[in-house]
Amino acid sequence: MRDGAARYALALTTIWLAASVLAVEAHAEIEFAAWELSGRVSLESRYFPRTGIDPSHQSSNTNGFVLEPKLYVEDVEGRSVTVLPFFRYDSADPVRTHWDLREAYVLLFGELGENEWEVRLGADRVFWGVTESQHLVDIVNQIDFLEHPNGKVKLGQPMVHVTWTADWGVLEFFGLPYHRPRIFPGQGGRLRFAGLLDNERVEYQSGAEEWHPDFAARYSHSFGPLDIGVSVFDGTSREATLVCVPPACNPREISDLSNVLIPYYAQIRQFGLDAQLTLGAWLFKLEAMHRSGERNALGLQQESNATELRGIGFEDILGLYREEEYVAAVVGGEYTFYSVFGSTADIGLLAEWNYDERGRQALPRRQPLTLDNDFFFGALLAFNDVESTEIKVAFLTDASRATRTLAAEFDRRLSDQWSLHVESSSILSMDPDDIQWVGRRDSFFEFHLEYNF
Amino acid sequence: MRMIPAYPVRSVLVLLAPCLVLSLWLGMPSLVHPATPEEIGLKIATEASARDDGFGNFTATQAMVLRNKQGQESRRQLRVKVLEVTDDGDKSLMVFDEPRDVKGTALLTHAHKQEADDQWLYLPALKRVKRISSSNRSGSFMGSEFSYEDLSAPEVEKYTYRYLRDEPCGKLTCTVCERFPVDKKASGYSRQVVWQDKDELRTWKVEYYDRKDSHLKTLTIGNYTQHLDRYWRAGEMTMVNHLTGKSTVLNWAAYQFRTKLKERDFSKTGLKRAR
Numbered sequence: 196m197r198d199g200a201a202r203y204a205l206a207l208t209t210i211w212l213a214a215s216v217l218a219v220e221a222h223a224e225i226e227f228a229a230w231e232l233s234g235r236v237s238l239e240s241r242y243f244p245r246t247g248i249d250p251s252h253q254s255s256n257t258n259g260f261v262l263e264p265k266l267y268v269e270d271v272e273g274r275s276v277t278v279l280p281f282f283r284y285d286s287a288d289p290v291r292t293h294w295d296l297r298e299a300y301v302l303l304f305g306e307l308g309e310n311e312w313e314v315r316l317g318a319d320r321v322f323w324g325v326t327e328s329q330h331l332v333d334i335v336n337q338i339d340f341l342e343h344p345n346g347k348v349k350l351g352q353p354m355v356h357v358t359w360t361a362d363w364g365v366l367e368f369f370g371l372p373y374h375r376p377r378i379f380p381g382q383g384g385r386l387r388f389a390g391l392l393d394n395e396r397v398e399y400q401s402g403a404e405e406w407h408p409d410f411a412a413r414y415s416h417s418f419g420p421l422d423i424g425v426s427v428f429d430g431t432s433r434e435a436t437l438v439c440v441p442p443a444c445n446p447r448e449i450s451d452l453s454n455v456l457i458p459y460y461a462q463i464r465q466f467g468l469d470a471q472l473t474l475g476a477w478l479f480k481l482e483a484m485h486r487s488g489e490r491n492a493l494g495l496q497q498e499s500n501a502t503e504l505r506g507i508g509f510e511d512i513l514g515l516y517r518e519e520e521y522v523a524a525v526v527g528g529e530y531t532f533y534s535v536f537g538s539t540a541d542i543g544l545l546a547e548w549n550y551d552e553r554g555r556q557a558l559p560r561r562q563p564l565t566l567d568n569d570f571f572f573g574a575l576l577a578f579n580d581v582e583s584t585e586i587k588v589a590f591l592t593d594a595s596r597a598t599r600t601l602a603a604e605f606d607r608r609l610s611d612q613w614s615l616h617v618e619s620s621s622i623l624s625m626d627p628d629d630i631q632w633v634g635r636r637d638s639f640f641e642f643h644l645e646y647n648f
Numbered sequence: 649m650r651m652i653p654a655y656p657v658r659s660v661l662v663l664l665a666p667c668l669v670l671s672l673w674l675g676m677p678s679l680v681h682p683a684t685p686e687e688i689g690l691k692i693a694t695e696a697s698a699r700d701d702g703f704g705n706f707t708a709t710q711a712m713v714l715r716n717k718q719g720q721e722s723r724r725q726l727r728v729k730v731l732e733v734t735d736d737g738d739k740s741l742m743v744f745d746e747p748r749d750v751k752g753t754a755l756l757t758h759a760h761k762q763e764a765d766d767q768w769l770y771l772p773a774l775k776r777v778k779r780i781s782s783s784n785r786s787g788s789f790m791g792s793e794f795s796y797e798d799l800s801a802p803e804v805e806k807y808t809y810r811y812l813r814d815e816p817c818g819k820l821t822c823t824v825c826e827r828f829p830v831d832k833k834a835s836g837y838s839r840q841v842v843w844q845d846k847d848e849l850r851t852w853k854v855e856y857y858d859r860k861d862s863h864l865k866t867l868t869i870g871n872y873t874q875h876l877d878r879y880w881r882a883g884e885m886t887m888v889n890h891l892t893g894k895s896t897v898l899n900w901a902a903y904q905f906r907t908k909l910k911e912r913d914f915s916k917t918g919l920k921r922a923r
Contacts, residue, residue, distance in 0.1 A: 254749055267923060320775045325778075360790055415916070533784050539787065539788045579791060581714055581722045627891045
């Protein structure tokens with residue numbers, strides 16, 4: 196558990212909270228109108244049918260729980276404070292036992308002529324995008340990789356988020372004063388698709404390290420059936436370049452179990468586009484991005500082989516990783532058959548194509564696939580019953596290599612407060628040249644029994 | 649020279665003009681030919697809709713009790729905000745409070761008179777706003793016996809009408825009309841039969857007929873209250889599904905009219921603020 200990151204986030208958020216509460220106080224008497232405590236407790240278990248690549252440390256099952264309470268306080272003017280801490284206990288991996296402040300922000304808004312302004316100060320989560328197989332352009336928050344390899348769960352991000360809503364669209368600015376590094380599973384953890392990472396030694400391109408001020412902006416609007424978003428991000432990458440530095444890591448044996456890699460965060464600039472066209476039961480989706488400044492993930496093995504390895508340091512090794520501009524895209528669609536066969540159930544079918552110019556050296560947001568030229572096929576069966584029973588199936592296949600995964604999820608409400616989630620994530624096959632080859636044995640089943648209050 | 653009568657005749661005409669125009673508009677067909685049942689049906693629907701004009705906005709809560717054939721119950725609790733839009737369908741925001749696993753989920757609808765509605769769903773766990781297809785009008789709302797179609801305000805333009813008869817309904821007299829969806833694919837029903845009282849044009853009962861024209865569901869409405877001395881709103885709506893024996897009772901409460909709600913509360917930014 197990396198306490199440092201959590202401590203910084205907490206300290207920073209406290210500053211933001213204090214500052215903004217004072218700012219509000221200076222202008223008006225606060226009259227509280229409503230407050231609410233809600234949240235969830237989840238008992239969870241993961242079972243891995245195959246032993247891991249590192250059986251002396253890894254186990255085949257893990258149990259634990261999640262606590263996620265949410266406090267919301269609102270005043271008569273609609274201004275509010277939201278605090279949403281998160282805690283996970285994991286029996287197998289002390290690193291996966293972690294906590295986070297997912298959200299802790301003050302929300303203010305008001306009119307300015309015909310338009311509207313909104314400010315969110317503090318730690319928050321922001322979602323950009325439309326596709327399902329991966330969230331390509333979504334970059335404001337770091338993902339909580341310890342929670343799930345699919346990259347959907349995100350860490351809280353300290354921010355100043357200003358939104359301007361007008362007839363011509365929505366314009367948002369983000370000031371991001373602090374970087375949250377991605378935390379990777381520890382030695383006892385499974386799903387270490389990129390090997391073992393040194394969570395304590397994090398390297399930054401910027402001299403300001405995690406305090407480098409990052410900026411982002413987004414314009415979005417709906418034109419009839421078309422929802423479109425254009426975004427830009429300038430600052431510290433959310434994806435790490437994984438650097439193999441001797442003696443902790445042997446670049447000649449990149450898949451050696453004893454290797455410990457160092458995450459390095461470059462300064463990047465990303466332009467993103469997301470669009471969805473909604474026509475009847477059809478949804479057509481596109482996400483595309485151009486990124487510069489990133490030093491690409493893994494590989495370059497031949498070049499490092501050619502180098503004399505004795506006595507070289509981090510900077511020398513880093514120099515071997517090329518800085519490359521690249522484009523990536525996800526394009527696809529979704530069609531839903533409503534009330535199939537005279538029942539109340541709906542069936543949604545999805546297909547998406549993922550492209551990444553870097554090819555197999557692309558370390559993606561979600562794992563274990565590289566998503567450089569990969570097809571995603573999904574189906575969603577929603578029974579629309581009282582229990583909201585749902586079954587989801589997702590199949591990902593690399594178009595050029597033998598890497599394929601199949602995931603299935605089942606969700607059902609047991610009562611007004613209890614619900615059940617069961618999922619399986621199977622690696623059907625994996626190409627030995629894939630950079631995530633170390634995770635090839637990590638298919639798993641997962642069970643959640645959740646209490647919502 | 650018979651000048652004197654001229655004045656009275658003209659003044660009578662001036663006085664009568666608005667009434668004549670009104671009766672021409674409403675009653676002309678009956679002067680030329682007997683009003684067709686279709687014309688009477690449309691007139692009732694148009695008048696009922698016109699009586700609701702000008703409410704501005706309102707907020708309310710909805711509590712649903714879902715019952716299956718065995719009598720097992722499940723609850724839904726949500727908050728509703730509605731904004732009147734002149735010359736188009738209304739905008740509405742629904743926020744779920746129960747069941748707790750979907751707490752904070754919100755649905756934003758920009759209804760349209762002619763084209764399909766625009767709908768966005770807010771998923772609080774991911775903080776994601778998702779544009780969704782609005783063609784799912786016949787699907788069950790939250791597992792209840794109400795469909796999205798049943799819960800959305802019936803825009804006059806979305807149906808054709810036929811007046812059937814007058815008949816007593818409780819202490820009142822009701823008109824009984826059929827309505828048929830214009831876009832047959834967008835509706836789960838072939839027709840609906842609607843009971844409205846002649847005094848206030850409030851709907852008291854609706855029978856829903858499925859695409860095979862068998863009687864699928866019956867909605868009964870009661871506990872009406874009047875707001876701002878004009879606008880009638882239902883207190884209790886009971887939907888019974890005759891095919892499955894399931895039923896849903898929807899109780900409306902805490903109506904508040906002409907609140908501080910603004911157009912901006914019904915934007916995607918406003919949707920993200922819903923909780």
